[in-house]
Amino acid sequence: MMTKNIMIVGVGGQGTLLTSRILGGVMQEAGYEVKLSEVHGMAQRGGSVVTYVRYGEKVAEPIVEEGQVDVLIAFEKLEALRYAHFLKKDGVIIANDQRIDPMPVVMGAAEYPENILENLGKRYQVYFIDAMAKALELGNSRVFNNIVLGMAAKHMQFTVEEWLGVIEKTVPPKTVEINKKAFMTGYEQ
Amino acid sequence: MYVLEEKEMSEKKVMLGNEAIARGAYEAGVKVSSAYPGTPSTEISENLVKYPEIYAEWAPNEAVALEVAIGASISGVRAMASMKHVGVNVASDPLYSVSYIGVNGGLVLVAADDPGLYSSQNEQDTRRVARAANVPVLEPSDSQEAKDFMKTAFEISEQFDTPVILRTTTRLAHSQTVVELYDREEVSDKEYTRDAGKNVMMPGNAKKRHLVVEQRMKDLAEYGNTAAINRVEPGNEVGFITQGIEYQYVKEAFPEASVLKLGLVNPLPEKLIRDFASKVKTLYIFEELEPVIEEQVRAWGISCYGKDIFTIQGEYSANMIRERVLKQELDLAPEAQVPARPPILCPGCPHRSTFFVLKKLGIHACGDIGCYTLGAVAPLSVIDTTVCMGASIAMLHGMEKAKGKDFIKNWVAVIGDSTFMHTGLASLENLSYNQSTGTVIILDNSTTGMTGHQDHAATGKTLMGETVPAISIYHMCKAMNIEHVVEVDAFDTKELERIVKEETQREELSVIIACAPCALLKGQKFPYKVRAISDKCKKCGACLKPGCPALTKNPDGTIHIDPTMCNGCGLCVGLCHFDALEKYEKEGR
Numbered sequence: 180m181m182t183k184n185i186m187i188v189g190v191g192g193q194g195t196l197l198t199s200r201i202l203g204g205v206m207q208e209a210g211y212e213v214k215l216s217e218v219h220g221m222a223q224r225g226g227s228v229v230t231y232v233r234y235g236e237k238v239a240e241p242i243v244e245e246g247q248v249d250v251l252i253a254f255e256k257l258e259a260l261r262y263a264h265f266l267k268k269d270g271v272i273i274a275n276d277q278r279i280d281p282m283p284v285v286m287g288a289a290e291y292p293e294n295i296l297e298n299l300g301k302r303y304q305v306y307f308i309d310a311m312a313k314a315l316e317l318g319n320s321r322v323f324n325n326i327v328l329g330m331a332a333k334h335m336q337f338t339v340e341e342w343l344g345v346i347e348k349t350v351p352p353k354t355v356e357i358n359k360k361a362f363m364t365g366y367e368q
Numbered sequence: 369m370y371v372l373e374e375k376e377m378s379e380k381k382v383m384l385g386n387e388a389i390a391r392g393a394y395e396a397g398v399k400v401s402s403a404y405p406g407t408p409s410t411e412i413s414e415n416l417v418k419y420p421e422i423y424a425e426w427a428p429n430e431a432v433a434l435e436v437a438i439g440a441s442i443s444g445v446r447a448m449a450s451m452k453h454v455g456v457n458v459a460s461d462p463l464y465s466v467s468y469i470g471v472n473g474g475l476v477l478v479a480a481d482d483p484g485l486y487s488s489q490n491e492q493d494t495r496r497v498a499r500a501a502n503v504p505v506l507e508p509s510d511s512q513e514a515k516d517f518m519k520t521a522f523e524i525s526e527q528f529d530t531p532v533i534l535r536t537t538t539r540l541a542h543s544q545t546v547v548e549l550y551d552r553e554e555v556s557d558k559e560y561t562r563d564a565g566k567n568v569m570m571p572g573n574a575k576k577r578h579l580v581v582e583q584r585m586k587d588l589a590e591y592g593n594t595a596a597i598n599r600v601e602p603g604n605e606v607g608f609i610t611q612g613i614e615y616q617y618v619k620e621a622f623p624e625a626s627v628l629k630l631g632l633v634n635p636l637p638e639k640l641i642r643d644f645a646s647k648v649k650t651l652y653i654f655e656e657l658e659p660v661i662e663e664q665v666r667a668w669g670i671s672c673y674g675k676d677i678f679t680i681q682g683e684y685s686a687n688m689i690r691e692r693v694l695k696q697e698l699d700l701a702p703e704a705q706v707p708a709r710p711p712i713l714c715p716g717c718p719h720r721s722t723f724f725v726l727k728k729l730g731i732h733a734c735g736d737i738g739c740y741t742l743g744a745v746a747p748l749s750v751i752d753t754t755v756c757m758g759a760s761i762a763m764l765h766g767m768e769k770a771k772g773k774d775f776i777k778n779w780v781a782v783i784g785d786s787t788f789m790h791t792g793l794a795s796l797e798n799l800s801y802n803q804s805t806g807t808v809i810i811l812d813n814s815t816t817g818m819t820g821h822q823d824h825a826a827t828g829k830t831l832m833g834e835t836v837p838a839i840s841i842y843h844m845c846k847a848m849n850i851e852h853v854v855e856v857d858a859f860d861t862k863e864l865e866r867i868v869k870e871e872t873q874r875e876e877l878s879v880i881i882a883c884a885p886c887a888l889l890k891g892q893k894f895p896y897k898v899r900a901i902s903d904k905c906k907k908c909g910a911c912l913k914p915g916c917p918a919l920t921k922n923p924d925g926t927i928h929i930d931p932t933m934c935n936g937c938g939l940c941v942g943l944c945h946f947d948a949l950e951k952y953e954k955e956g957r
Binding site: 190191192203204207212213214215216217218219224225226227239240241242244245246257258260261263264266279280281282283284285286288289290291292302311320 | 382384407408410411486487510539542543544545546613616617619620623685686687698699700701702703704706707708709710711712713714739742745746747818820912915917919920921930932933
């Protein structure tokens with residue numbers, strides 16, 4: 180198969196690393212070569228963060244470049260827009276319908292764009308969910324990533340059992356059940 | 369060389385580059401490791417502690433870390449030090465000398481460069497340092513090689529009696545790829561015998577050793593001509609000489625090309641390079657950062673393309689080759705014009721509180737290296753300078769000696785606890801000795817914050833998890849004859865304001881230790897959160913001034929506090945004149 184390219188974008192502190200590790204785990208267990216690339220350090224402090232996941236028969240570079248992304252998983256809307264040009268023409272966006280104002284917007288030096296997801300929908304297939312609201316319904320705001328991941332999982336060829344198996348091995352033991360529930364919430368949307 | 373095929377394969381695992389380096393150290397039989405945290409090198413030490421066979425520690429700075437490793441090596445065991453590229457500058461004093469001395473047990477310095485500046489103050493290339501210090505450099509291209517090259521590095525170190533640098537970059541250190549794991553090879557300790565001619569660097573001895581070093585580098589260059597880590601991958605008439613992560617971009621964009629993949633990137637193998645160059649029509653040198661290979665290749669009279677078409681700044685990519693070598697039109701969608709999202713201090717960060725007070729008082733700060741460097745950006749904009757670890761304190765002193773005491777009455781130096789312990793101490797010693805009247809604020813959040821919470825001598829815990837007596841920053845300042853040393857809760861803005869006013873006006877050296885743990889440290893959560901009461905809000909925006917990301921404006925101008933982001937520090941509550949912000953108890957979790 181052709182190498183598949185996934186990009187996870189969000190705001191530092193939103194937990195992109197955990198999501199990439201679950202993705203990587205699923206792909207590796209399915210027998211693919213997997214390469215991931217993460218960001219640590221200063222950018223993690225509330226900045227725009229990017230994680231790449233690639234899988235296939237043989238993978239060379241660990242990053243995904245402009246025009247090559249199959250699935251863009253965005254934990255925040257503005258970040259979906261910022262990195263949309265990384266998508267292939269038939270690429271898919273899975274977005275958390277959440278707005279986090281960057282400092283220039285909070286300070287009134289810049290405006291947060293209106294109707295981001297609707298406008299992106301004119302060019303790409305966009306699926307979105309208010310994962311934070313759903314996570315709070317489940318009782319823990321921090322599982323919102325797995326709701327978004329559940330939605331993204333529908334656009335990949337792995338089975339629900341494969342996903343849940345890796346989630347079980349990756350998240351802290353006390354949070355396995357709620358994280359599985361979160362994943363299914365997104366998957367069944 | 370290790371013959372991997374002969375060993376029983378135990379397991380395959382996806383590993384971070386840094387995790388693989390730690391595994392490589394383990395498999396190579398390393399006994400001692402010392403390091404100072406710095407992105408992108410930190411996770412090496414954090415992974416080394418998984419192996420009880422290795423003694424691993426955080427040192428106060430990189431010079432100390434390398435010196436510890438040198439001591440361990442001379443005593444007769446395999447030892448390593450790890451650090452980020454700018455840490456190598458701090459360690460360069462011992463590095464240049466240990467190059468003359470060589471090793472007893474193998475000695476490896478892992479140096480992590482940061483092309484693209486993800487978390488650094490410059491983009492320097494450790495290969496330049498290594499060439500100046502006459503130290504061989506190995507550079508891996510993925511996690512598997514990161515692990516394997518650690519073993520090779522120790523073999524080269526012992527075979528050629530030299531310290532070896534394993535160089536990585538951010539992209540390699542923080543990518544995860546598959547690694548085959550093997551068992552640890554216990555290396556028996558070497559005997560220690562006194563050898564002052566080799567181990568005591570004074571002029572008479574060093575003169576002789578310098579000749580040995582020059583010959584050693586020639587021998588290593590010869591070794592590089594045939595060593596397995598330098599590999600030719602034959603292809604078409606277009607040739608690339610490349611190394612490190614850049615090799616992957618070549619394979620991605622142009623798998624048909626001929627490639628000379630260098631694993632030993634210093635010294636360079638002349639015969640191998642000449643031979644490769646003679647077999648291709650066009651030669652590209654594909655190396656991030658400095659034109660180290662390119663300059664040598666051109667000096668040998670071989671024509672090539674390099675920095676004339678690729679960049680010195682930033683990371684490389686496969687698209688760079690597609691566009692600049694293959695001349696492909698990539699037909700990329702335009703980038704959307706959107707507001708930037710620069711990194712910011714976290715909600716509940718005690719540095720925000722301190723900077724808010726300084727901002728209010730119109731104070732300038734000589735800054736330092738850490739999360740608090742973010743005090744340079746709006747809306748706080750308090751920090752005027754950032755140079756390197758520990759510079760803040762000495763620079764304030766330089767300003768005073770240049771422009772007089774009055775000039776620095778609205779200036780302070782700000783430095784974190786870990787950075788103070790790293791190199792701030794020596795600077796403060798200078799202020800005391802040379803009679804400064806400056807004010808130094810130590811932002812003591814009880815951890816090395818930016819790199820992800822590492823302990824140091826003033827936290828009372830070691831890398832391996834031992835509890836030890838914490839060194840008191842307060843008492844060290846007092847021991848430097850500084851009379852005015854004040855500890856204050858960083859969130860007590862009123863008291864902090866009073867103290868800062870008093871100490872900056874006082875014509876004597878003073879130290880203010882602004883204490884409050886990092887908001888991200890485990891167990892440091894406040895029991896409250898804050899909410900806004902929209903009926904009472906007068907839309908004045910006073911609470912937005914410290915730039916907490918949890919606070920935003922609603923469309924009607926009132927304040928919204930995101931409950932998932934609010935940490936409950938309460939800094940904003942004290943700024944509201946209309947009681948429109950209130951603390952509430954967090955639900956039990």
